[in-house]
Amino acid sequence: MKKAIYPGTFDPVTVGHLDIMKRACTMFDEITIAVAKNASKKPMFNLEQRIAMVKTATKQFPKINVVGFEGLLVDLSEKLNANIIIRGLRAVSDFEYELQMGYANSSLKKELETVFLMPSLEYGFVSSSVVRSILPFNGKVDHLLPASILKMIEEYQK
């Protein structure tokens, strides 16, 4: 049984995240999407809203379950008994941050392995921060977000 954790802030979940999740489903038996509270990042959407959006976007994937977490990822990995961390890697600009986080996590727990997955090229520019920069101006985001969460985003912005 190969278990993996895909952690992130998912503020909000994008088509890029969903692409990574689909790829992970071909490689692992069970994937826990771990939505970080990450209060220090002052997310646009609260934890409950972010969890609800990830749950809605992934409901067609039986291998995926969604949890919220606060604190260290290594502690969650202990709790879930899962030592594989999935992260998406788009461009060189992601690399330094991801490498530092991967090494930091393995310095805390040596069994932890970080697996980097590339999204499809068409999603190379997609990020939650791009979405957040468009949303306040009512710009077009339907090509950046899973179709199933568009209504939720509208509702949460009211």
Ligand code: PNS
């Ligand atoms: O989507 P993000 O914001 O790039 O995700 C970052 C996340 C949630 C993976 C990262 O902030 C995290 O793992 N937070 C938990 C705290 C932790 O374990 N820190 C030590 C490793 S840097």
